[in-house]
Amino acid sequence: MPATYEPIATTTLGSAAASISFTSIATSWTDLRVVVNGTPTANLQFLLRFNNDSATNYSGTDLDGNGTSAASNRYTGDTGIYANWSAFATSAQPAFITYDVFSYAGSTFKTALTTFNQDRNGTGFVERGVGLWRSTSAINRVDIVASANSFNTGTTATLYGIKAA
Amino acid sequence: MPVTYELISSNVLSSSAASVTFSAIPSTYTDLVLRYSGRMDAGANKILKIQVAGADTNLSYTRLVGDPSVPSVTSARGTGISWAGYTDGSTMTASSFSSGEIYIGNYASTSANKAFSAYGAAEQNATDARMMAVAGLYSSNSAISSITLLDISTANWVSGSSFYLYGIKNS
Numbered sequence: 178m179p180a181t182y183e184p185i186a187t188t189t190l191g192s193a194a195a196s197i198s199f200t201s202i203a204t205s206w207t208d209l210r211v212v213v214n215g216t217p218t219a220n221l222q223f224l225l226r227f228n229n230d231s232a233t234n235y236s237g238t239d240l241d242g243n244g245t246s247a248a249s250n251r252y253t254g255d256t257g258i259y260a261n262w263s264a265f266a267t268s269a270q271p272a273f274i275t276y277d278v279f280s281y282a283g284s285t286f287k288t289a290l291t292t293f294n295q296d297r298n299g300t301g302f303v304e305r306g307v308g309l310w311r312s313t314s315a316i317n318r319v320d321i322v323a324s325a326n327s328f329n330t331g332t333t334a335t336l337y338g339i340k341a342a
Numbered sequence: 343m344p345v346t347y348e349l350i351s352s353n354v355l356s357s358s359a360a361s362v363t364f365s366a367i368p369s370t371y372t373d374l375v376l377r378y379s380g381r382m383d384a385g386a387n388k389i390l391k392i393q394v395a396g397a398d399t400n401l402s403y404t405r406l407v408g409d410p411s412v413p414s415v416t417s418a419r420g421t422g423i424s425w426a427g428y429t430d431g432s433t434m435t436a437s438s439f440s441s442g443e444i445y446i447g448n449y450a451s452t453s454a455n456k457a458f459s460a461y462g463a464a465e466q467n468a469t470d471a472r473m474m475a476v477a478g479l480y481s482s483n484s485a486i487s488s489i490t491l492l493d494i495s496t497a498n499w500v501s502g503s504s505f506y507l508y509g510i511k512n513s
Contacts, residue, residue: 182347187512212373212512214447214457242406242417242475249415270479273447273457294459294477301404301419303459303477333448335372335512337346 180340185209187335193218193327199319199336204282206338211276213260213321215332220265222324224257225276225289225308227316231256239263239291239306257322258308261293268329269297281316346511347375354504358383361492362499363396364507369450369485371509376444376489380503385431387464387472388497392426392444393490394480403460403478411470423494424479427462428472431497435466439503449486456480 183206186199202209213223226235233254240249241263250263260274272295279288286309293304321334348371351364367374382388394401401424407416429440442462449456458480463473480486491505 180346182510184346184512212447214373240406240415240475242404242415244404244417244419247406247415247417270455270481271448271457273445273459273477275445275459292459292475294457296402296404296419296457296477296479298402298479298481299419299421301402301477301479303404303406303417303475305406305475331454333372333512 183338185336185338187333189333190328190330192330195323195327197321197328197334202317202319204315207280207341208339209278209281209316209319210337210339211319211321211334212337213274213332213334214271216268216271216329217266217323217326218268218329219326220267221326222262222265223260223274223293224322224324226257226320226322227287227310227312228314228318229320230312234311235308237262237306237308239304241302241304244301258289258291258310259306260291261302261304262306263304264302266295267297270295278316284313286311286313287316348509350507350509352506355499355501357501358498360498361490362505363488363490365488367487371450372448372512373510374446374449375508375510376491376505378491378503378505379439379441381430381439381500382493382497383432383500384497386433386470388429388431389494390426390429390462390491391494392424392460394486395488396490398423400481401478402481403476406475408473424476425474425494426460426476426491427474428464429462430464430466434464435468438466440464446486452485453483455482456486
């Protein structure tokens with residue numbers, strides 16, 4: 178069996194930063210997975226962008242809960258795929274975020290499944306979503322971007338590659 | 343590239359059990375993933391919880407639940423416990439086993455609380471089914487070396503339920 182789930186790159190922030198970038202991503206895998214574990218300096222949303230494209234080429238739909246109510250929302254013509262479109266991540270406790278990006282090297286539009294998990298021991302927020310990047314370009318760069326403020330020191334982001342064969 | 347998604351341990355039940363525990367988990371990985379296929383010997387839509395070091399202490403969670411029998415989607419939360427999903431029970435369609443996953447980030451840290459996600463659903467080709475997504479928190483600086491998955495009440499996992507614990511390295 179070939180190795181099929183491989184770490185491509187990982188970053189642990191030595192100081193607060195507004196974004197984390199993975200560049201020069203090879204086309205060697207079938208899918209990509211981004212895993213983020215960390216805290217914001219203050220309220221923010223986690224966005225994923227591809228190929229340094231900050232134009233309004235992204236959309237998404239989510240299902241979320243804040244511990245008292247649930248909702249489903251969508252966004253269109255946005256500047257990234259949100260892990261937590263419906264509520265801010267706070268600095269209270271670590272947030273655990275995943276993005277699964279499918280067929281990233283293909284020539285169709287790209288979809289990503291997202292999860293956001295931040296329980297705060299009495300409050301919290303959970304979200305599951307799907308995002309779309311309307312581009313036929315192969316993805317060679319991924320940026321995890323804070324909508325405001327920054328990711329704290331110690332925040333870790335890892336990019337994995339998954340091979341179908 | 344290093345191999346990064348490794349099986350640490352597995353447990354396929356040959357008889358019923360009240361809980362399944364993975365202990366002596368090495369601290370050599372970045373994240374843990376527990377995947378399971380299971381069914382319980384009582385009721386329907388049994389609610390699972392995760393324990394760390396054999397206790398609910400320092401756990402809390404926020405959940406999102408889908409219930410097609412209403413239908414409804416609801417959210418709630420709890421402290422001093424963490425739910426982890428639904429599993430099929432004995433009154434549900436025979437041979438229906440649930441599937442679920444728990445992903446624990448940064449589990450070996452000795453300086454930070456641990457965030458995790460869980461997802462588990464009970465499906466039986468009938469209206470009465472459930473799915474649950476969870477954001478969980480273990481509020482402790484202690485590394486996690488033991489996790490347990492069990493019913494929140496008294497039901498048992500049935501024979502044939504299977505559990506696989508994987509370790510993921512980020513480098």
